[in-house]
Amino acid sequence: EAPRVSGIAFSRNEAKITVPGVPDRPGIAHAILGPISAAHINVDVIIQNVSEAGKTDFTFTVERSDFAKAMDIVRDIAQGLGADAVQGDEHIVKVSVVGVGMRSHAGIAATMFASLAQENINIQMISTSEIKISVVVDEKYLELAVRTLHTAFALHGEAAL
Amino acid sequence: EAPRVSGIAFSRNEAKITVPGVPDRPGIAHAILGPISAAHINVDVIIQNVSEAGKTDFTFTVERSDFAKAMDIVRDIAQGLGADAVQGDEHIVKVSVVGVGMRSHAGIAATMFASLAQENINIQMISTSEIKISVVVDEKYLELAVRTLHTAFALHGEAAL
Ligand SMILES: C[C@@H](O)[C@H](N)C(=O)O
Numbered sequence: 304e305a306p307r308v309s310g311i312a313f314s315r316n317e318a319k320i321t322v323p324g325v326p327d328r329p330g331i332a333h334a335i336l337g338p339i340s341a342a343h344i345n346v347d348v349i350i351q352n353v354s355e356a357g358k359t360d361f362t363f364t365v366e367r368s369d370f371a372k373a374m375d376i377v378r379d380i381a382q383g384l385g386a387d388a389v390q391g392d393e394h395i396v397k398v399s400v401v402g403v404g405m406r407s408h409a410g411i412a413a414t415m416f417a418s419l420a421q422e423n424i425n426i427q428m429i430s431t432s433e434i435k436i437s438v439v440v441d442e443k444y445l446e447l448a449v450r451t452l453h454t455a456f457a458l459h460g461e462a463a464l
Numbered sequence: 465e466a467p468r469v470s471g472i473a474f475s476r477n478e479a480k481i482t483v484p485g486v487p488d489r490p491g492i493a494h495a496i497l498g499p500i501s502a503a504h505i506n507v508d509v510i511i512q513n514v515s516e517a518g519k520t521d522f523t524f525t526v527e528r529s530d531f532a533k534a535m536d537i538v539r540d541i542a543q544g545l546g547a548d549a550v551q552g553d554e555h556i557v558k559v560s561v562v563g564v565g566m567r568s569h570a571g572i573a574a575t576m577f578a579s580l581a582q583e584n585i586n587i588q589m590i591s592t593s594e595i596k597i598s599v600v601v602d603e604k605y606l607e608l609a610v611r612t613l614h615t616a617f618a619l620h621g622e623a624a625l
């Protein structure tokens with residue numbers, strides 16, 4: 304069955320924080336997220352990919368108003384973990400293709416990635432769920448990305464930008 | 465409001481494929497997923513974290529029955545992209561904490577990661593959505609992870625393993 308895309312969603316209120324080069328052993332993910340949770344900081348996306356040579360990068364997004372506080376908390380932790388210097392970026396947005404019946408992401412992802420590539424919009428992060436595929440891109444591409452995806456999936460009407 | 469966890473979900477029918485060291489420029493994500501979609505291979509999770517020195521790792525999961533076919537397709541592409549050797553692993557499972565009202569993942573993630581760490585279960589990948597937090601772990605930890613998370617979130621009754 305052809306998955307149907309029902310809309311394009313986006314969030315400007317995102318800032319990403321990356322702890323690069325964390326050791327890939329049990330307890331590390333908790334060491335990073337525990338203090339963030341204890342500080343009542345809302346976390347949206349959490350991304351960790353496979354490790355290489357026993358290290359991996361741990362990235363999460365917070366609301367922009369929590370960015371400075373979260374960076375402070377994570378800088379202390381990173382040192383204790385022997386990670387590399389914490390990286391942060393407030394100038395990002397999350398853009399998502401929302402679907403129904405997305406039994407598989409492959410077709411929708413291929414269309415989404417192709418249309419962003421045609422506009423030379425670089426994808427910084429990718430995360431999927433049952434009902435959507437989200438990418439993080441530079442905030443300067445928000446309108447272009449949303450318009451391009453509306454066209455790519457033949458969606459009419461306007462998202463309120 | 466305290467996010468409520470409604471259950472623990474898992475999927476054994478997963479195999480992960482990683483293309484390490486892909487160039488971080490527009491068009492690359494499509495170059496990898498396009499041929500996979502064209503081959504009608506179902507894709508579940510797609511994870512890409514931030515790049516370092518212009519390269520990043522691109523990982524996705526497929527059904528185990530598609531693993532060999534997907535690996536063949538991706539090996540050809542990886543060479544063309546100048547990526548490192550493709551890595552694959554069929555011996556993984558995806559375990560997810562499913563919640564309602566998860567305005568923020570931080571608290572649930574902290575509990576989830578802490579309980580897996582206490583059992584010395586290493587987290588290979590992390591991916592989140594509005595309603596759940598998913599981790600990829602070695603398949604040998606499936607039962608232990610599900611039981612541990614049931615206890616951690618005080619869920620009673622049994623998931624059908
Ligand atoms: C990197 C981090 O996820 C580690 N593997 C852990 O289990 O906590």
Ligand SMILES: C[C@@H](O)[C@H](N)C(=O)O
Pocket residue numbers: 416420424425426427486487488489490491492493494512520522
């Ligand atoms: C790595 C890959 O995501 C690349 N940044 C792209 O936009 O396709």
